[in-house]
C-alpha cells in the first residue's frame with residue numbers, strides 16, 4: 001500500500017467528518033459526550049466543526065490518501081502560533097466561531113460537554129500553552145481499517161518538522177489509544193486527567209483519561 005500526505009481543503013470536510021466519526025466510534029470520552037444523539041446529528045456536528053477548522057487561517061489541515069484507491073483515510077490538524085505568519089496559502093472565507101456551532105438535540109450529553117469546555121479546554125493553558133506562541137495538535141484520526149500502518153506517524157512527523165523549523169513547542173490533548181504514538185515521536189505526558197464516563201469506561205471504574213502532552217522543538221523520537 002502506498003500513501004500520500006496532502007493538504008486538505010474545505011471540499012474534504014465531509015470525508016474528514018466521516019473518518020472522525022468512524023475513528024472515534026469506540027472512544028469512551030467522545031462516546032460519553034455524544035450520549036444517545038443520532039449518528040446523523042453527530043456527523044452533522046463534526047462536519048460543522050471541520051468547516052470551522054477550514055475557515056481558520058491558523059489551522060493547517062492535512063489528509064492522507066491511499067494512492068491505490070484514491071480514498072482519503074486519515075486526517076490531522078495543527079494550530080499554528082498566532083504571532084507567526086500564516087502557513088497555508090488557502091483562500092479563507094468568514095471565520096466560523098466554534099462556540100456558535102449548535103450542538104445536536106435530543107440525547108446529546110450537555111453536562112459532559114459543559115465539563116469538557118470548562119475543564120479540559122483550559123487544561124493546556126493551565127500548563128503554559130499560549131496560542132500566540134505555541135503549536136497545538138488536534139483531530140488526529142485514522143480510519144479503523146488503516147490503523148497501525150504508520151499513518152499517525154506520517155502525520156505527526158510532518159507536523160513535528162513544522163514545529164522544529166519554527167523552534168516552538170507543540171501541545172496535544174490525547175486519549176489512551178494515541179498516547180503511545182505521541183510518546184514515540186518526542187512528546188511527554190504533562191498531566192493525565194481522569195474524566196467521568198459512567199457508561200463507557202474502558203477500564204471499568206467509570207472513568208477514562210485525557211492526557212495533556214507537550215513536545216519541545218527538536219525532541220528526538222524514542223529509540224525503536
Ligand SMILES: CC(C)(COP(=O)(O)OP(=O)(O)OC[C@H]1O[C@@H](n2cnc3c(N)ncnc32)[C@H](O)[C@@H]1OP(=O)(O)O)[C@@H](O)C(=O)NCCC(=O)NCCS
Pocket residue numbers: 023024027140141142143146147148149150151152153154173174175177178180181182184
Ligand atoms: C491514535 C491513532 C491516530 C494512531 O494512528 P495509527 O496510524 O494507527 O498510528 P501508527 O500506525 O503510526 O502507530 C505508531 C505507534 O503508535 C502506537 N499505537 C498506535 N495505535 C495504538 C493502539 N491502538 N494501541 C497501542 N499503541 C498504539 C504504537 O506504538 C505504534 O507503533 P507500532 O505499530 O510500531 O507498534 C489512530 O489509532 C486513531 O485514529 N485512533 C482513533 C482516534 C483517536 O484516538 N485519535 C487521537 C485523538 S488524540
